Amino acid sequence: MSHRIINMTVRDVRFPTSLEQHGSDAMVSLYRFTRRINKRTRLRPLLFLSTLQHTDPDYSVAYVVLDTESGLKGFGFTFTLGKGTEIVVSAVQALAGLVVGKSLEEIVSNFREFYRLLTSDGQMRWLGPEKGVIQLATAAVLNAVWDLWARAEDKPLWKLLVDMDPKKIVSCIDFRYITDVLTEEEALDILVKAQEGKQQRENQMLNEGYPAYTTSCAWLGYTDQQLKQLCTDALKSGWTKFKVKVGADLQDDMRRCRLIRQMIGPNSTLMIDANQRWDVDEAISWVSALAEVKPLWIEEPTSPDDILGHAAISKALAPLGIGVATGEQCHNRVMFKQFLQASALQFVQIDSCRVGSVNENLAVLLMAHKFRVPVCPHAGGVGLCELVQHLILFDYICVSADLNNRMCEYVDHLHEHFRSPVVIKNAHYMAPKDAGYSCEMFESSVETHQYPEGGVWKLHMKK
Template sequence: MAIISDVSSDYFRIPLPVPLSDSTHGLIPNFELVTVTVRDADGAQGVGYTYTVGRNGRSVQAAANEIAELARHQDADLAEALWKSIWWAMHYGGRGGPTVLALSAFDMAIWDLKSKRANLPLWRMLGGYDPKVPVYAGGVDLDFPLDQLLRQAEGFIDQGFRAIKMKVGRKNLAEDVARVAAMREMLGDSFPLMVDANMKWSVDEAIRAARALAPFNPGWLEEPTIPDDIAGHARIVSEGGLPVATGENMRTIWEFQQMITIGRVSYPEPDVTNCGGITPFMKIAHLAEAHNLPVTSHGAHDVTVHLLAAVPNRSYLEAHGFGLEKYLAEPLRIEDGFAIAPERPGHGIEFDWNRLKALKA
């Protein structure tokens, strides 16, 4: 048994060196980081985190403090039992939003603790498949001028990426088409290029956009419309002519089940920091496998590399624009198009707490 002696949380506002932008959130000059630390009676500890794109992080921390009260003195080895008891204890006032983000960070910390106690890297603890995971660079770049967009892509290639995602969803579809055409011309016909609309369009607009972008052979069209319109996704997949990825704004395994079976999504895309944590992320990955689908990811690439390294149906890992590289002892390792899951016990993330504490708001 690993009895939980303490659970603590912290909040930081992280400035971005270059303000980012997408079609839904607009300009993003910073993001909010909420960390959760779980300690057991033997002195071992695990760390988890979640984030926002600049708003509502204090609510997430408040929910994390509620979870702390529920988790103290419980057995950290029983990840499934802990998750279920907290889910139902918080369900009436939760089920989504800040509650699930906080539960995601807590569950991540539990798995980090479990893996450290077993002296295993997380990806091996979860079953183990292949530590080399295909990775793409996720640009958050909707408002970048074209020359800056192309320079960013060149920089990604220099860093070892062999696949790139760019933002679409500008006011004029013709601008999106021109920007994707320029990227395709620079990258070449065979270079994997994905596009992400961040829920910008109605279903009919998304179908028109997909048809307009199809000649440039994007690997997928991501979040073409709101995640709540499951039937609409089925129309976009069948009428738009492009594979569709979605899931970063979905909060439960049951939402993914409906999107896979009714919405016919091509690439389920959970985010471990907001889908409830590692426990449900792995279930979503296996659910996708049961439907003969690849699974991709959103955000938190330093942790998610372990999760995709543990499943045979993994597609690309997203290396996200909200990277924590400046605040980590050992950032994600990328080699010729692959992210390498580390062999350090747990998820292997070691925060530079002194540097983070200078950013406490």
């Protein structure tokens, strides 16, 4: 049966998570604080930027649905933080002409060429290339295509990939700009070698799941009482790996990190995340001061584009046994290539919506394996956990065959809006069983949270 795409829709769906400080971190939001300070104190806002934090993320998606003449649908999205989602929606709509009219069979028979079609339009390429809003839109569209493919094969996406012939996997990847680090032949060799023991690893994932860590306990906007209660609950549920947001105030970070380390004990794993807050030298100094709590890594210590800055931080922190993790805002495979070449990270954090969907993440997984750097994906937000679990299962079963220092982020927000939500048991992601890429949301959730006409937003705006 042919699955020709006859229509593509995209909607702006937002959740008001800022009301409860979910997702709060150390990155300054100038607009929010300018408004607050001018209204209450009438002082110059720049005086306060060094002490204030980003407290207003509204987890959101540009939600894509592909309709086919067979009746089968594909669902996909890309993640945002509220304002600006409408820009991504416009970018998705600009790509529609490259997608509608094509059949799924035509796309997957030469997926690399289709990927290049989306990223190499003679005029839209100027908006990237392969980065920023246009790449977020590309990810949303391609996520829907992969979901459609998995549904057509009646398999969850991870199983579609695991069962795929290595040559077919390689044919989905665009190796342009990365052949100096990874050639098609090398990628194929990695995948072929990993065939040994593949079934045993698949069985292991089906029985035990993939190890996870939690970020839900220690958002920067949470009170000490919240931290204590959430850590206590997490420990009772079997969690042993915790991430703490830092970067607003060093003394406050010291106090909070000591508090959490005391609660979780010396044998649990602790990570810290600065969300791009510092300059290079400041990052080295700040993290060195936090070394006493023994963090495994510092995440996004500086600008996500500063590869050499990350390399300097990595070198300085190595004697303290602290690694650098980054990647959730890496634009594309080329940036990951350079991070790996420069030894600028010790933990690769792929994201299911930042780069060009599964296609580009396959390239990153293979490069990370070649450089022997563990992959610990970024997740959370809305739907990121649902998607990235498929990629990390594939990585273990078919690429890395290694769980040493590997774990996938988990945040306990908004899963109830998905038809196939993640399943966590004993702090492990359990392998999804439903066909597709776990992208589909309940239509009632989409309608209620569509911006600005959804019922939630009409009520919120009245307040």
